Amino acid sequence: MSLAAAFVPAFLTASKPFSWAIPSLPSLLELFPPWLLAVPKKKTSHSRKAMRSANKGLKDKQNLVHCESCGSPKLAHNLCPKCYRELNIAWKAKNRTA
Numbered sequence: 001m002s003l004a005a006a007f008v009p010a011f012l013t014a015s016k017p018f019s020w021a022i023p024s025l026p027s028l029l030e031l032f033p034p035w036l037l038a039v040p041k042k043k044t045s046h047s048r049k050a051m052r053s054a055n056k057g058l059k060d061k062q063n064l065v066h067c068e069s070c071g072s073p074k075l076a077h078n079l080c081p082k083c084y085r086e087l088n089i090a091w092k093a094k095n096r097t098a
Contacts, residue, residue: 063076063077067083069083070082070083
């Protein structure tokens with residue numbers, strides 16, 4: 001063995017040529033990970049669907065306050081619908097005359 005051959009990696013001196021051939025697969029299931037083909041084993045019954053969605057109902061509003069000007073209930077940090085309607089009518093009347 002020559003001195004130059006001693007520094008060449010073993011995979012370059014291998015007698016078998018490199019092959020790009022894909023090994024044969026017995027089934028396509030080996031290509032995909034198991035979580036990709038996850039499907040339910042049985043149909044979800046109406047009762048189970050109803051029980052799962054039973055806690056998805058509407059929640060009560062906790063941030064209701066009274067408007068300082070008219071006293072009607074409104075959401076906190078929002079305009080009162082009654083006061084806004086009066087303001088909007090006044091703005092539109094002002095824009096029509098101008």
